[in-house]
Amino acid sequence: MMGYGGFGAMAGLGWLGMRLGLLALIGVIALVVWGAGALLGQRSTADDVDTLELSRQRYARGEISQAEYEEATRRST
Numbered sequence: 001m002m003g004y005g006g007f008g009a010m011a012g013l014g015w016l017g018m019r020l021g022l023l024a025l026i027g028v029i030a031l032v033v034w035g036a037g038a039l040l041g042q043r044s045t046a047d048d049v050d051t052l053e054l055s056r057q058r059y060a061r062g063e064i065s066q067a068e069y070e071e072a073t074r075r076s077t
Contacts, residue, residue: 051072051075052072052073055069055072055073056069
């Protein structure tokens with residue numbers, strides 16, 4: 001006995017039911033991908049330090065030499 005009045009799991013929808021199910025699955029996957037991208041893609045530009053300022057700070061701390069600092073300032077301008 002097949003259940004659902006003999007129509008099986010699709011209850012008489014056949015190919016239309018399969019396509020609707022596939023569209024629903026694609027929609028759920030798209031929402032998950034969009035949501036993950038929205039959460040992981042958020043970056044605050046207010047806290048970002050530009051490369052020239054970063055080079056200045058590293059030179060002031062003695063992490064890079066004067067030649068490295070000059071090279072970094074040449075590349076950033």
